[in-house]
Amino acid sequence: MSENKLNPDKWVKRYANYLYNYTIVRVNEHEVAQDIVSETFLAALRSKDNFKGNSTERTWLVAILKHKIIDYYRRKNSIKGSAEIQVDWHDEEQEGKWLEERVEDDRNMNIDDLIENEELGSTILKCLDTLDEKHAEIFRLRTIENYETEAICNEFGITPSNLWVIIHRARKAMVNCLEKNWIK
Amino acid sequence: MKQIFKCDEACAICDKAQYNEARFIDKLRLILHLISCKSCRDYVRNNRKLTKKVQSEIGELTPDAKAEMQRKIDAEINRNSRLQSN
Numbered sequence: 001m002s003e004n005k006l007n008p009d010k011w012v013k014r015y016a017n018y019l020y021n022y023t024i025v026r027v028n029e030h031e032v033a034q035d036i037v038s039e040t041f042l043a044a045l046r047s048k049d050n051f052k053g054n055s056t057e058r059t060w061l062v063a064i065l066k067h068k069i070i071d072y073y074r075r076k077n078s079i080k081g082s083a084e085i086q087v088d089w090h091d092e093e094q095e096g097k098w099l100e101e102r103v104e105d106d107r108n109m110n111i112d113d114l115i116e117n118e119e120l121g122s123t124i125l126k127c128l129d130t131l132d133e134k135h136a137e138i139f140r141l142r143t144i145e146n147y148e149t150e151a152i153c154n155e156f157g158i159t160p161s162n163l164w165v166i167i168h169r170a171r172k173a174m175v176n177c178l179e180k181n182w183i184k
Numbered sequence: 185m186k187q188i189f190k191c192d193e194a195c196a197i198c199d200k201a202q203y204n205e206a207r208f209i210d211k212l213r214l215i216l217h218l219i220s221c222k223s224c225r226d227y228v229r230n231n232r233k234l235t236k237k238v239q240s241e242i243g244e245l246t247p248d249a250k251a252e253m254q255r256k257i258d259a260e261i262n263r264n265s266r267l268q269s270n
Contacts (some may be wrong), residue, residue, distance in 0.1 A: 012250050168199050
């Protein structure tokens with residue numbers, strides 16, 4: 001997981017809830033959010049060659065998701081619902097592709113994530129971004145995606161006691177972060 | 185009263201309890217520990233708050249919705265591999 005490779009067959013299990021939560025605070029409609037997440041996965045599959053392993057799989061998916069959310073508002077705000085414009089291609093191969101299918105991952109993406117979550121979105125997701133990457137991932141899988149403890153241990157090659165130590169540290173850091181940001 | 189067990193262990197049980205993975209006997213031991221330990225009481229209170237916050241803020245997709253997404257992804261993967269083999 002740490003080598004930043006794509007595993008499309010595991011996307012739904014690993015990221016569906018996270019992406020859904022990212023979306024729901026921005027579009028506020030359950031079904032729309034669900035569709036957007038679904039479309040994001042498909043767009044990601046179509047553009048998987050753009051992924052170079054510079055960011056994590058999740059960060060890259062979020063970048064595509066952002067385009068999908070913008071698309072949704074663009075469609076919604078256009079009178080005939082036809083304001084999707086395929087623009088800004090730079091070569092023939094890319095011509096006509098949707099913008100989100102050309103999202104490449106770069107190192108700045110992680111910073112983008114932080115800024116975005118700062119502006120809008122849930123405090124939980126925001127605090128999650130302040131944790132150590134591995135701790136955040138394990139906390140997210142166990143707490144948001146409801147992975148079984150054993151499944152996470154197998155995936156990361158750690159023992160259950162390692163996992164609980166990581167969860168403990170992550171929870172402590174989350175509590176600290178939430179205390180600072182909690183709207184009272 | 186002498187501590188029955190250490191704070192580390194108490195916290196670990198409290199963490200597991202947030203995911204319904206603590207054994208009943210351990211939960212009893214935790215309660216006994218909390219009677220005499222202020223710092224663990226604080227930890228438990230915050231930990232429960234965090235669980236509630238996550239539950240209230242984080243929505244979950246239904247298994248059906250996830251299965252539907254998975255089906256679409258699988259179909260797309262199959263389509264791609266067919267295209268490549270042709």
